[in-house]
Amino acid sequence: MTTAVQPSRRTRPSAIAHKPYRRSKRRSKTLTLLTSLVAIYSLIPLAWLVINATKTQNGLQNSFGLWFAHGKFALFDNIRDTFTYQDGVFLRWFANTVLYVVVGAGGATFLATLAGYGLAKFNFPGKRGVFATVIGAVAVPGTALAVPTFLMFSKLGLTNTPWSVIIPSLISPFGLYLMWTFSAQAIPDEMLEAARIDGAGEFRTFFRVSVPLLGPGIVTVLLFTMVATWNNYFLPLIMLKDPNWYPLTIGINSWNDQAATVDGQAVFNLVITGSLLTILPLLAAFLFLQRYWQSGLAAGSVKE
């Protein structure tokens, strides 16, 4: 996870986002065609998922993968069955995922915004140390931390509770980095000085003056931490034993695995429909919030 920065030699993010279109150039058919190949590659599995969510378990086995099955159009049956299978555990997983995302990603965004702002706008003892520690620790592979985190949490009695998934999600070094660059660029010091002269406390200044200016940055961090939490697999896999606390990712995979067990019922149609239902909220969020996260990213290109 982390952090790359884009040169701050440029202007404000808003100016970057609305960079005027370059001199109109000849559009190239060949280039469009080549890029289309990559787009098709990106879309085929998603098309496969949508098409196959309309098939019954039988239809899955007897029809061509990239076309609809003859006979029954089972999408709505599949959706209903996904929600009702095993006493509606899918809904429970969905609710868990939402809980992890709201508290985990929301908390991560909040902590990152506070800290990024603090780093950008204050000069305090130990600031260099904070950078060195965060940057250094980020280079440690996340999964290398998973086993010791699990052992620590089990000593603290936190494993198999929602906290075991939420607490590690609260740290997003990438979010910290993005909010730091973003705060530095988007909030003029003069505004803070003015608020201070008016006698506003630091937190009041932060919430009243700064947060409104940090909008695109906050949305960007929120989206990326949401993806990280929503898609998390390894962490809940090791932390949770009780299916009632599973997020969607672990739950769906457990349905998939059950076909391979003795007496296990193969419910691939539900695995596929469940997968489709799992990705829809995120795809929707990315599509609808495009404008925000694209300008947020332009402030510092990023990678988690």
Next chain:
Amino acid sequence: MATTQAAAPLGVRRRRRSWKGWQFVGPFMVVFALVFLAPIAYSIYLSLYKNRLIGGNSFVGLDNYQQALHDSVFWAAFGRVALFLAVQVPIMLVLALMVALAIDSGRLHGKAFFRVTIFLPYAVPAVVATLMWGFMYGSQFGLVGNINDALHTSLPDPLGSHLMLTSIGNIVTWEFVGYNMLIFYSALRVVPTSLYESAEIDGAGQFRIIRAIKLPAIRGALAIATIFSVIGSFQLFNEPAILRPLAKNVLTTGYTPNMYAYSLSFAGQQYNYAATVAIIMGVITMVIAYVVQLRGAREI
């Protein structure tokens, strides 16, 4: 280098130092210490001990590291991810870079469409991505099976031992090509257009501009994308672990170092040795990331 440029945040003036900043940074650092620093310290501690049936927990110095150095399962797993890294990462990054340059060139019809569609797979959880590709790879009702039936061919099994690593590489590429594209594209967007214009006036062609202006300008983004792809490759876990039920014989529990550490601790209860494996991988990753120019990011 681009990465270092942002080092001095624009707004920070020489202000008087005060502890006020800690009110904002403090909460982050407390949680950070709990979920990053404490586990690192704890795993170093674990790696120096051994839990024996007789004698209990005892300090063994570097014995665990000695054992790992001679552990053929570990090195086989390491070799696999190193090969993966050497092949998959360049393919993915070059593809991402080409798409980013194409979109940035302004010569595409419908560039917004491409930018979004190619990025979309990033929003798909690794579990779902792997399940989908796993189904498609399958010879029962997968596309490979369909093609074999329809054309009476016998395509090699994507989940067989020869193609497995390639098949995993394809899944990872699918998941992250758009993400890396977006990093490169965002970096390209902040290159001043006036540079291109003057280059064009000087008679530079598109490829010349790419080589002389665009690539150097996004060097920071390239380095960062490479570093994180290196980390991602060494951590390879989700995709092979999720594909495993489809090909238990190929995807052994020690297929990647991470799977090995996972099975050591959760199936074998060998926590100390698992922590050692994790630390060795962490150190190797850090060294390589450093070689690929972590220095730039450090100076932040």
